[in-house]
Amino acid sequence: MSAIKTVAVSIGDLNGVGFEIALRAHREISAQCRPIYCISPVMAEQAAALLGERLPEDFITYDVSGEYTIQPGTVSAQSGRYSYDSFLKALSLALSKQVDAIVTLPIHKEAWMLADVPYVGHTDALRDLLKSEAIMMLGCEKLYVALYTEHIPLSQVPHHITADGIFDFLIRFYASFPRSPVAVLGLNPHAGDHGVLGDEERFIEAAIARANRHIGKNIFEGPIVPDIAFTSRSRERYKTIVAMYHDQGLAPLKALYFDEGVNISLGLPIIRTSVDHGTAFDIAYGHKASLLSYRNAIQAALSLDNVVHHG
Template identity: 35%
Template sequence: MSATQEHHKPVIGISCGDLNGIGLELIIKTVSNSRLLDLCTPIIFANNKAINFYRKSLPESNFNYQSIKDFSRINPKQVNIFNCWEEEVNITPGQLTEEGGKYAVLSLQAALQAFKDKQIQGLVTAPIHKKNTQSEQFPYTGHTPFLKDAFNARDVLMLMVAPNMRVGLLTEHVPVTELSQHITRQNILSKLSLMQESLVRDFGIDKPKIAVLGLNPHAGDEGLIGNQEETIIKPAIKEFKQQNNCIIQGPFSADAFFARGYHERFDAVLAMYHDQGLIPFKSLAFGDGVNFTAGLPIVRTSPDHGTAFDIAGKNLADESSMYCAIFTCIDIIRARQEYATNRKNPLKKMGSAVLGNVVDEKIEEE
């Protein structure tokens, strides 16, 4: 690798997640691949002793690192461990403990500060558990609302990304009994705006094609099974279409939409609630799924799974989604840089334009 290539490699921060989950095992397995060092400089926000605890249970991994307490000592040719704490911590794989959550939050906060200090360009977060992270000091249900507050973002979008699909969520961790109160014109327009902006800036799609799912079975059946589609969702889609340079269609019945493979005809899909979007996504992404938070100044990605306490510490965790999370983070950083360059020099964009795969066709529900 040339000195110029080395200089342009992004520095990716990786938070450790719950100390008793599969996070550190996944991280060690992933960064042990020397190919990764050709693409980025990884910094793991954790502690040497925690890293070594899991390293011993992974005899096949070729994992070498250097420990740093000062970002001026980052080695771009090696995995770097930024020590967030020095004290002894009791690690008990598979157990939900107060310590596991406490140090997961500490790692996340240290990584966030590193971004604000311009030491990292992207953040990949290993899984945390809501039960041992929520507190008066961390009153959040997960990474997404924490990062939204940390950057004072007007709104953010949980966008699940895979090679064959992208699915955004209108609502995230909301009880099913409270869903309807969140299905509003303002929320739909906000999420659609974030989705369109992200598809253009983060994925290089000039004129995105977006699908919107209905809330009710059969997308309400023209008002026979709920009226949110007729009174809220359809008017919001019409308003957004009139005001933006994109192709948008819906609301679609969620079951037929995915069963017929319509998700492959669109650049992204907006689902109304968590399981409506994540069940088909996790079923169809085949282990390559990534959770990306659109609407933030930092590029943040994570694997599309949780702490998996049942297999923690057993060398059974599959690192595929963690690999994809890091590669997606790198790709989006580069896409944002390209987007910024093209905005400054529109002629460059015209000279390097690539035809997209957007098909402007009407898809009829049967």
């Protein structure tokens, strides 16, 4: 039997549901791995008290400075800074090989902005800090969706639809997640309808053909009409989809598998997974948060190969 793995848990925004999820799931998760929570003992005790709970004796913390008064459901620079520093602690543990993987609980993007954190979110930070072309993929074993573009304005997406850009993305994606077949969505309604509704699909089609030739087999199919790609019939064939932009892929994915989904960063020198939901300020410290995405994020981190593929 292999040795039990150690996972650093970035605690997320303490004004949201992250700590509740970590605490309520602790007994179950600690039976699968050795979690290390990137939070100071003082902040952990404060958060547990807000939940009317006590910390388990085996609740291992890794100190993060910047203690403040937790304000459930509030966007604040202090909570933003603390969640970012918790993330940096988890990352340092992974880079120094003290843990096998990191799992991140939800942060609030506005709180990061208020704290002058120079990143939109975890994935953007990982790209810069690790100098790696990370790919954001979300979903569960029933369906995974990788995003060609992520957190950019919709008006900018067409400018990124180039044959070279998509080809490079597809090759990096397959190197990190070698599954087949993969549906590559078109950009426009009806996948452009042969140029009637837009011609970006010609670049997508060229990239698919080139990627398949490069790999030596037909892995990628498309451009697939976006509004049929998530139907039950389509999902019988495609368990993996590449979407051209954020909401094209994530709106239907979350409608189907919101509670089950996880966020996986591909193409990094470390293993990183995350829950596929936000801080849920409206239910913070109300004992209402679902644990399923967190459970799945832990399991995904543990199941990924020890040798992490580079993009």
